[in-house]
Amino acid sequence: MTTLHILNASPVHASQLNSCLRVLSVEDAVVLCGEAVQALRIGSEAAKQLQACDRAYRLYALEEDVCARAIDLADLPVTLLDYPAFVALCVEYARVNSWT
Amino acid sequence: MIKSVLLISRQAPWAGLGAAEALDIALAAGAFDLPLSILFMDDGVLQLLDKQQPQTLEQKDLSANLQALPLFGIEQLYVAQHCLAQRGLDHRTLAVAAEVLDDSQIQQLIRQYDYVMTL
Numbered sequence: 001m002t003t004l005h006i007l008n009a010s011p012v013h014a015s016q017l018n019s020c021l022r023v024l025s026v027e028d029a030v031v032l033c034g035e036a037v038q039a040l041r042i043g044s045e046a047a048k049q050l051q052a053c054d055r056a057y058r059l060y061a062l063e064e065d066v067c068a069r070a071i072d073l074a075d076l077p078v079t080l081l082d083y084p085a086f087v088a089l090c091v092e093y094a095r096v097n098s099w100t
Numbered sequence: 101m102i103k104s105v106l107l108i109s110r111q112a113p114w115a116g117l118g119a120a121e122a123l124d125i126a127l128a129a130g131a132f133d134l135p136l137s138i139l140f141m142d143d144g145v146l147q148l149l150d151k152q153q154p155q156t157l158e159q160k161d162l163s164a165n166l167q168a169l170p171l172f173g174i175e176q177l178y179v180a181q182h183c184l185a186q187r188g189l190d191h192r193t194l195a196v197a198a199e200v201l202d203d204s205q206i207q208q209l210i211r212q213y214d215y216v217m218t219l
Contacts, residue, residue: 001212013140019110022182024208097108097216100118 002027004093007036007100011046016099021053029093031086032078040073047074062086065069069070103214104135110218112143113162114154119147122219123165137176138169141196141208145183150195166196180206189198 005028009019017039020030030049030090032039039046040061050059063080066073090096107126111118122138129136135202140148147162154161169177177198184191191200201209210216 003210003216017112019142019180019183022203023210024212032116094218095210095214097210097218100110100216 001092002029002067002088004029004031005098006033006098007039008034008098010035011039011044012048014030017049021049022079022098024053024055026057027084028055029060031062031081031089033062033065034075037061037069037071039044040066040071040076040078042072042074045072047076050074051075053091058084060089085087104158104212104214105212106210106218107136107138108216108218109138109140109144109147110142112146113152114159115143118219119144120160120162120165123162123169123218125217126169127165127172128176130169130174133173135172137178137213138174138208139201139206141180141182141206142181143183145179145187145189148194148196148198149189149212149215151194162173163195169196174188178206178209203207 005020007016009016024087039050040045059076059078060081061078107122109122113119126136126138169182178201180196181202
């Protein structure tokens, strides 16, 4: 019974990422969209937090949001999504937690 | 089949409408006998403080809505331990009784519900 966590706010300004990583279960997934994709930027504190999480989770990001922001990706196992793939993920997981 | 909902309330009572709207959702769910629990996290834990004076900011007092939750069948309130600690708060001083959970207990809690809503 896994959860898809959707984050949309800047990891620098908001506590979404911090709190999400605390309550993430093994096998859950995180989708970064909007300003939340800044967490993938190489060398950023947020990228280090994502790398340091001690539970196995899947990481996704919306490709157009990443491309728009000229993000040099940190060394993270991230899968980039288009909108149809995003929708498919939402259906795949038992529940969706959209952090606001 | 009736689905269960975990509502995660993360906003301070004075920082916009999120806190009030979360409580409205909870009361509405309770009125329709939907199984719903609330987890207070991040600045949402501040909703539980005693002796607030929102009228000094010309804002609505949410404490009556909180006190009404049990009357609407919303019995189970949870609060994140690390969020209380970050803000220097002790659960014994809260206006409403809520079960204090650590991170791994919250991980388990989320898995028990059909839907999760975060406000």
